[in-house]
Amino acid sequence: MATMRHLPRVLSLLHHGVLLVLLTGLTVHVAAAEPGWRAVPLQSAEQRAAGIPGGEGGQWHRAIAVSTNGRFLLYGTDVGGLWRSRDAGSTWEPCNVGFDPRGTSGLAIDPGNPQRCLAVGANSMASPRHGLWLSEDGAASWRQVLSATICGAMDFRRQLAFDPTTWDAAQARTGRVYWSRIATDAPGPGRTEAIPADPALWRSDDGGRTWQVLPGTAHLAGGEIAVAPAGGLLYATHPTGLWLSRDGGTTFTRILAGPCTAVDVHPRLPTSVWATTPEAALRSDDAGATWTMLFTASSLPGKGSLRDVRVSPVDDRRLAFWRQGDYQADDYEWPRFVSHDGGRNVLPASVDGRSSFLPTNARQHVPTWSPIDAQVCWSSGGDFPTISRDGGRTFVPSSGGFNCLLVGGKLAFNVRDPHLLMIGSQDYNGAVTRDGGRTWTYAPVSGHRWGGFTYGGYAIDAQVMVVGVQESWGSSPILSVSRDGGVTWSSTGQAYDGVKVATGDPREPSVAFAGSLRTTDRGMTWQRMAGCSGVFAHDAVGNLYGRGPEGVVMSGDHGASWRLVAPITGTIEDLAVTPAGDQVWVVVDQRELRRWSAGGWTRVTNLVPDQEPTVPRVNSVAIDPLDPQVVYVGRCRNRYTSSVSVQRSTDGGDTWASLSVTKPLTDGQRDGGREAFCLRVHPQTRDLWVAGGCFGLWIHPAPSASPGNTP
DSSP: OOOOTTHHHHHHHHHTTTTHHHHTTOOOOOOSSOOOOEEOOOOOHHHHHTTOOOOOBOSOEEEEEEOTTSSOEEEEESSSOEEEESSTTSBOEEOOTTOOSSEEEEEEEOTTOTTOEEEEEEOSSOBTTOEEEEESSTTSSOEEEEEOOBOOTTOOOOOEEEOGGGEETTTTEEOOEEEEOOSSOOOOTTOOOOOOOOOOEEEESSTTSSOEEOTTOGGGTTSOEEEOSSTTOEEEEETTEEEEESSTTSSOEEEEESOOOEEEEETTEEEEEEEEOSSEEEEESSTTSSOEEEEEGGGSSSOSEEEEEEEOSSOTTOEEEEEEOOGGGTOOOOOEEEESSTTSSOEEEEEOOTTOSSOOOOOOOOOEEOSSOTTOEEEESSSSEEEESSTTSEEEEOOBTOBOOOEESOOOBOSSOTTOEEEEESSBOEEEESSTTSSOEEOOOSOOSSOBEEEEEEESSSSOEEEEEESSTTSOOEEEEESSTTSSOEEEEEEOOSSSOEEEETTEEEEEEETTEEESSTTSSOEEOSSOSOEEEEOTTOOEEEEETTEEEEESSTTSSOEEEEEOSSOEEEEEEOTTSSEEEEEETTTEEEEEETTEEEEEOOOOOOSOTTSOOOOEEEEOSSOTTOEEEEOOOSSSOOSOOEEEESSTTSSOEEOSOOSOOOTTOOOOOTTEEEEEEOTTTOOEEEEETTTEEEEEOOOTTSTTSOO
């Protein structure tokens, strides 16, 4: 718990009015025990009034799996971690305890025991932390069971399959599981590194705990797999056809020639199998000996290959599938279809995203039927989960709790009203809250229907807001300004260079900063500052602190001039200052945390390590404005998910404790604050706000026994 020894100093500052600028309207919270993480979903006032739970989404889905009771689901994203639902997809929560990968490309749940789950680790870049991960407690925690240096950035296959005929009641698990490792791998957009290929089929005979490669299966890897409910029939798709093994993957026979894009089986029809080729959907009721064509792609609207045929476990006449055009050619039509009569009549399916906070973009259709209700099917919409309750005809957002927006640049509360906050987003423009995160409005900054790349947002007041806009991830941001509360935006044409951080002047309402730019007329005009490339913080008397070419710089004249106060070598990534201005904490080169005090720097080396203790990583630092002994540090690994993403000191940095959840999740506990690249303390509520890289916005409360929060 926080020390009380600095309380007299803080009270003295309050008595002399020094902290009034920073802490006007301070709310004192009383708590008997410190709660844990709380999500901050982007929920509109209209959604809230309609009873639609918040959960904006914001990450590209990769896989969905459902338990045989239809209640427990897993949902995997590309780089935003794993999510689980325990109420049939109505609400979601992150479940990444022990799970190192940033994302996944495949999921499976033991058909006999939903506590046992498998995930294929993936990301936008390759890593030995990928491969196969096992949970034996319903995704409350995970451990790696097979390392594979893969990427899987654009991998959407059904690549994991339990063999239901190998159920072991004594072990309470299905014994045999198969994995089809990716065959042709490539990094995600914007990356070029080569990834070694090692295609093969793998098998486990102990429920996924240990794995063995199946010799001679390299030519079958990289497709979909499925296991029939009797006889242990293993089907594997490949560009050369559909292959069948009757002996646990030892030998295979081709049962369908030509490219095969998907395969599915039915839990009550042991010899029935469905498949799609790029041009047709087919069914066999004799394990592939003979085939019946159900329909052809040419008979359907749209273009591209038929993909991912899925049959309802409740009604084998119900089929869902889609067509995929050329992703590289920016063909995003990707129409969806459903049939309720076995393929004789094919109907269009759609996504109704009107109740979504974010725009609804075309995404791969990964239909997953309910095992107990023929009317229910899950998939994705844009970058959020969806559900159909009309047999796959219409999908609507079902993303309560699914908050994983990537905030672009630094967070910055308004310096007079910290309940006012404008954030940017690397993919979805941005959003504004005027009530401390309770409700939000979407900010269509770029003007693009699909979203936009914005960084370093700030609300100068309730009407005037600024943010840097990029046309692509790698381009230079240009400052854009709104003068109607974020409804419409105009580009200034000026480069938003320097640090992607914006803030205001606590003593002068007309002054604000965006990177190296400064305005003295509420955003009407902007001038480049000399000697400062980003303003991060201010002390209790209103002195401003920023990044200069040689270290930390300070201004006492509203940013008109800057002087060096703490020289340092390296690039300052983040900065925090105590209210008294007697300490400055900085993050340097995303590797070091340093503290300036009494005219010198101290390198902080006693942080709690994560999975790679020999590779330092620090991304953000924040100080509690009421008790400067409370300091927070954030860590975002990007290549994998840090196990200790947020940590806190309550004694000024002498000791540190992890706030990240590292033990299996318990009921009611939330796995928040992952991949923390920006931390800020709300100066009234004293809550720690965390922007996680692709893991959304989260709040952690102040220490329950620190000043202002004492019972």
